[in-house]
Amino acid sequence: GAVVSQHPSRVICKSGTSVKIECRSLDFQATTMFWYRQFPKQSLMLMATSNEGSKATYEQGVEKDKFLINHASLTLSTLTVTSAHPEDSSFYICSAHSGRGAGEKLFFGSGTQLSVL
Amino acid sequence: AQKVTQAQTEISVVEKEDVTLDCVYETRDTTYYLFWYKQPPSGELVFLIRRNSFDEQNEISGRYSWNFQKSTSSFNFTITASQVVDSAVYFCALNGGATNKLIFGTGTLLAVQP
Numbered sequence: 001g002a003v004v005s006q007h008p009s010r011v012i013c014k015s016g017t018s019v020k021i022e023c024r025s026l027d028f029q030a031t032t033m034f035w036y037r038q039f040p041k042q043s044l045m046l047m048a049t050s051n052e053g054s055k056a057t058y059e060q061g062v063e064k065d066k067f068l069i070n071h072a073s074l075t076l077s078t079l080t081v082t083s084a085h086p087e088d089s090s091f092y093i094c095s096a097h098s099g100r101g102a103g104e105k106l107f108f109g110s111g112t113q114l115s116v117l
Numbered sequence: 118a119q120k121v122t123q124a125q126t127e128i129s130v131v132e133k134e135d136v137t138l139d140c141v142y143e144t145r146d147t148t149y150y151l152f153w154y155k156q157p158p159s160g161e162l163v164f165l166i167r168r169n170s171f172d173e174q175n176e177i178s179g180r181y182s183w184n185f186q187k188s189t190s191s192f193n194f195t196i197t198a199s200q201v202v203d204s205a206v207y208f209c210a211l212n213g214g215a216t217n218k219l220i221f222g223t224g225t226l227l228a229v230q231p
Contacts, residue, residue, distance in 0.1 A: 010229075013157070032217060034217075034218065034219070036221075042224075043208065043221045043222060044162075044208070044221045044222050045221075046218055046219070046220075049216070055195060057195075065156075093160075093162065095219070097217050105152070105164055105167050106217070106219060107214045108154075108162040108164075109161075109163065110159075110160065110161040111160040111161060113160070113182060
């Protein structure tokens with residue numbers, strides 16, 4: 001079964017609204033979670049690294065005030081797209097790392113398709 | 118800088134054909150990890166294999182096989198006797214080890230025709 005749960009799987013919202021996406025590790029404690037964005041027919045681009053109990057680290061070019069990340073517990077990270085606009089429409093996918101060692105396999109959520117009208 | 122290149126954007130084969138997906142990587146790390154993931158139309162990422170930089174042994178798992186060659190910085194993936202269910206986008210990815218961030222290639226869309 002899935003070890004990383006991501007919700008919602010699909011969301012449609014109006015321009016200007018905020019959308020929260022949740023990523024939960026189901027049977028392990030995830031010290032680090034990663035958020036990726038994937039535009040149609042393109043690769044996965046890392047947006048930010050979320051560490052439990054500390055501020056997220058954003059990749060170059062990603063607006064931290066627009067994409068709010070909270071990793072308040074070892075099993076939950078949330079990504080909030082604030083004041084969403086049509087250009088934010090994309091497939092967002094999270095992954096979790098157990099912290100057991102470098103290069104450990106990442107577990108991925110099933111992704112969230114965001115459509116902003 | 119780390120980079121993963123998948124030069125093949127799309128490949129179309131007929132069922133039962135063998136197909137090889139190419140992956141070339143760049144890294145300055147001496148310890149690193151390489152991955153292949155499958156992304157079917159539903160969107161989720163399916164883990165296929167992980168290989169560390171010290172293990173150059175090729176691996177076979179059923180119809181899947183992987184050829185890791187450090188000398189050419191390549192980690193190619195071969196599907197033998199392809200099936201329609203193999204149709205998906207396949208991503209090669211690199212982890213430098215220190216941060217556990219995965220750097221993905223651009224993906225190869227494999228279409229297996231019946």
